Amino acid sequence: MTEQRRAIPAKVALSVVVLVVVACAGAMTGPAGPDWWRIPLALAERIPGLGDGGLGISSGVTEREWSIIWDIRMPRVVLAGIVGATLSLGGASYQGVFRNPLVDPYLLGAAAGGGLGATIVITTIGSDRLDWLVDPVPLIAFLFALGTVAVTYLVGASFGGMRTSSTLVLAGVAMVSLTTAIQTFILQRNSDVVREVYNWILGRLATASWSDVVLVLPYVVLSTAVLLFHRRHLDVLRVGDEEAAALGIPVGRVRLTVVVAATLGTAAVVAVSGLIGFVGLVVPHMVRLMAGSSYRVVMPLVVTVGGAFLILADIPGRTLSSPAEVPIGVVTAFIGAPFFIILLRTRQVSR
Amino acid sequence: MSSVEFQHLNVEYARRPVIRDFSMVVPAGSWLGLIGPNGAGKSTLLRSVAGLVKYSGDVIVDGSSLSLRSRSRRASLVAYVPQEPVLPDEMTGWEYVLLGRSPHIGYFGHPSKNDRAMVDDVIGRLGLDDIATRHLGVLSGGERQRLVIARALATEAPILLLDEPTSALDIGHQQQAFELVERLRREHGLTVISAMHDLTLAGMYSDRLALLHEGTVVSHGSVEDVLSAETLAEFYGVRVTVHREADGTVVVIPRREQL
Numbered sequence: 110m111t112e113q114r115r116a117i118p119a120k121v122a123l124s125v126v127v128l129v130v131v132a133c134a135g136a137m138t139g140p141a142g143p144d145w146w147r148i149p150l151a152l153a154e155r156i157p158g159l160g161d162g163g164l165g166i167s168s169g170v171t172e173r174e175w176s177i178i179w180d181i182r183m184p185r186v187v188l189a190g191i192v193g194a195t196l197s198l199g200g201a202s203y204q205g206v207f208r209n210p211l212v213d214p215y216l217l218g219a220a221a222g223g224g225l226g227a228t229i230v231i232t233t234i235g236s237d238r239l240d241w242l243v244d245p246v247p248l249i250a251f252l253f254a255l256g257t258v259a260v261t262y263l264v265g266a267s268f269g270g271m272r273t274s275s276t277l278v279l280a281g282v283a284m285v286s287l288t289t290a291i292q293t294f295i296l297q298r299n300s301d302v303v304r305e306v307y308n309w310i311l312g313r314l315a316t317a318s319w320s321d322v323v324l325v326l327p328y329v330v331l332s333t334a335v336l337l338f339h340r341r342h343l344d345v346l347r348v349g350d351e352e353a354a355a356l357g358i359p360v361g362r363v364r365l366t367v368v369v370a371a372t373l374g375t376a377a378v379v380a381v382s383g384l385i386g387f388v389g390l391v392v393p394h395m396v397r398l399m400a401g402s403s404y405r406v407v408m409p410l411v412v413t414v415g416g417a418f419l420i421l422a423d424i425p426g427r428t429l430s431s432p433a434e435v436p437i438g439v440v441t442a443f444i445g446a447p448f449f450i451i452l453l454r455t456r457q458v459s460r
Numbered sequence: 461m462s463s464v465e466f467q468h469l470n471v472e473y474a475r476r477p478v479i480r481d482f483s484m485v486v487p488a489g490s491w492l493g494l495i496g497p498n499g500a501g502k503s504t505l506l507r508s509v510a511g512l513v514k515y516s517g518d519v520i521v522d523g524s525s526l527s528l529r530s531r532s533r534r535a536s537l538v539a540y541v542p543q544e545p546v547l548p549d550e551m552t553g554w555e556y557v558l559l560g561r562s563p564h565i566g567y568f569g570h571p572s573k574n575d576r577a578m579v580d581d582v583i584g585r586l587g588l589d590d591i592a593t594r595h596l597g598v599l600s601g602g603e604r605q606r607l608v609i610a611r612a613l614a615t616e617a618p619i620l621l622l623d624e625p626t627s628a629l630d631i632g633h634q635q636q637a638f639e640l641v642e643r644l645r646r647e648h649g650l651t652v653i654s655a656m657h658d659l660t661l662a663g664m665y666s667d668r669l670a671l672l673h674e675g676t677v678v679s680h681g682s683v684e685d686v687l688s689a690e691t692l693a694e695f696y697g698v699r700v701t702v703h704r705e706a707d708g709t710v711v712v713i714p715r716r717e718q719l
Contacts, residue, residue: 341570344555345562349546355510356615357535357563402550 117406124413128190131417135186136178138424140431143174151178180319188317188325189423189437190416192378193388195329197415199371200389201396201407202336205343206364207274213390214375217281217368221288222257223250223379227309228292232299246309247324247380254376257288262368274350274364311436312383314423325377332374333412339367340408347404385419387442391449392418398452418445461488461649462537462618464509468517471504471675478504479515480675486668488618491645491652493666495659495686497696500672502655503543506621509653510540521619535563539612543623543655545604549597553607556596557583560614582614586640602633609640613648620645622654626661634658638665659712663687671695683710 136152137145150168153159159166170178199214207216215221226249234245265280296303342363345353350360375389392415393407400406419441426440464486471479479501486492494502508515511526511534519526521537529537539560547556560582561575583592588610591603599607605625612620622641626634642665645652656662662669662683669686671679673695679686687710689702703711 338568341565345559347546347548347551348556348559351512352540352542352546353562354512354531355535355538355540355542356559357532359531359567397550401552402548403552403555 117409120400120406121409121413124410124417128413128417128420131420132186132190135189135420135424136182138428139177139182142177142182143168143170147174148178151175184319184322185314185317185423186420187322188382189314189419191322191325191329192314192382192385193392193419193422194412194416195325195332195374195378196385196389197392197396197411197418198333198336198408199375201393201404201411202339202343202367202371203389204393205346205404206367207278208346208349209274209278210394211390212278213386214371215285215384215386215389216278217261217372218257218284218288219254219372219375220379220384221285221292223254223376224306224310224384225257225288225292225295226250226253227383228295228306229253231302231306231309232295235302247321251376251380254379255372257284258368258372258376260284262365308436309383312385312438313434314382314437315427315434317381321381325381328373328377332370332377335370336367336374337408337412339363339370340404343367343404343408383438385438385441387438387445388415388419388422391445395449395452462522462651463488464619464651464653465520466517467520469505469508469515469519470517471501471508471513471515473504478675479508482517482675482677484670484677484680486651486653488651489645489649490667491642491654491665493662493669494653494655494672495657495662495669496672499674501675502672503623504675505672506540506623506653506655509619509621510538511535512540532563532566535617536615537617538619538621539615539617540621541608541612541623541625543625543627545608547596547599547604547607549595551596553588553592553594553596553599554579554583556607557588557592557610557614560611563615563617578616579614582610586610586613601629602636605629605633605637606640609637609644613644618649619651619653622652624655624657627657634661641665659687659692660710663710663712687712 133149133152137148142148143151147168147170150166151170154166154168196214200212203212203214203216204210227246230246230249261280261284262277264284265277268276268280296306342358345356345358346360346363354360393411396407396410396414400410419437422441422444423437425444426435426437429435466482466484469479469482470477482505484492494505496502504513507513509519509526511531526534526537557579558571558575561571561578565571565575583589586606586609588606591599591607596604596607608625620641625641626637629637638661641652644650654666666683668681669683670677671686671691678695679691687702689700692698692700692702692712699715699717701713701715703713705711
């Protein structure tokens, strides 16, 4: 047991190393740019103490090449990391509070609402918005995502109170259907923008810039902090609402807080990256298979593993059919599903 | 050591009374057995002490009302073992017992060294070291029941509520579980309130019995007083012989209908 407890920091440290390696790999991939092996050096020499005046690491990368690394590749890598981490953490949290392994962070309508918001903006304002100071698509998508989840929550709570989480799940199913129906209706009447909306829905990191990162960062940091803080409560909730309440846990308040925090993070990343499926559902299960099911270890690990997973998934997305892109959501499922099946199998055999 | 006093407890489900004007004092360190046919209100009574159902009236522990205490304070006074506890398959025995420390950990807190030591101690005392590292999904019924009791013990609550704790166990494991609770009651001075199906076992372990029928106490007192053939016939609608052993044990034997 003692070994088990000590293993948590070790596992988290290992996953951070993996994340850094994967992030470097992400920065090393892409058209143009310097030789791939110079890139980790170029990143390292800019860390104080490692470059000039310190260890003296020198990469020999020109200013123009550096700008490809820093302004084009790195925002994309960082954004992929943030999106992957947030969706995975949101998925693990939802699975925890709803005590349901099939749940993903889009359950209560964050994705469907975001999609509807984006559709409305694209159809009503259209390409005029390119002249706008701020692109309204992510902003409206974010607000619609939050709004849809809020309606789901109010509807679910008014029927079942906080006594059963299943009314909330059912309300989510209803809201997702309703929002998707409205979206389909709008699309059908504006078939000229179907392609643009479709591209948004498939999820994209291609246009990532540092401003996207800055846009989502406050919400993501807040959401992550709150969710990581509730990992102990999620463990107690595993024995059910009633026993958790008898153990002194304010079940309703915990569920509301976790849902709000997970939704905030999910809505923010949906707004900048569209709907990237599979990650939020499966990364938590991958982590459970590899490191056990206690939320004390699952919650920190889904952040790093989820980040690494999406950065990794983005590499074939950019290179396979270069210069065109394979949508990231397609890649996540394409490499994620077989990996997950292999993991399930080895786990079954070893038990 | 804590006593429990019920004062005019009333519970309603959907406007239907389930517990009617229940008043009783359970002395500190004693064992009260709740018996009665299905639906008599035994579980509801336990759940109201645990703070899981709304009630009117009052439950007094150590001279002050339970409803005035915070949720976590209440949980540190009263350990509740439901009839069918949820044991997540993938959780280890050690993690499960650690949940019992929840009432002592603040909202923003995490298990301390002290909490972990307490869990190790409980596991050691109940001889659960082998089970502690295994997943709950692979344990037998008896092992699971001992872990549930270990979790209740880890709360350090002076009051233990058991809702038909052995209904899923065979006769040997039933005995083991009750012997364990009895041993812990003596060692820690626990006050035990348990709902029980098996009348003979109820008589064997309880200091006093309360027979509930449709939410009302219809008989209350020593085992000899409550377990009489007439009373049981009246409220359970059964035909039984009540037999007294030389050592004072009361045995309730169901009888076949005579042809």
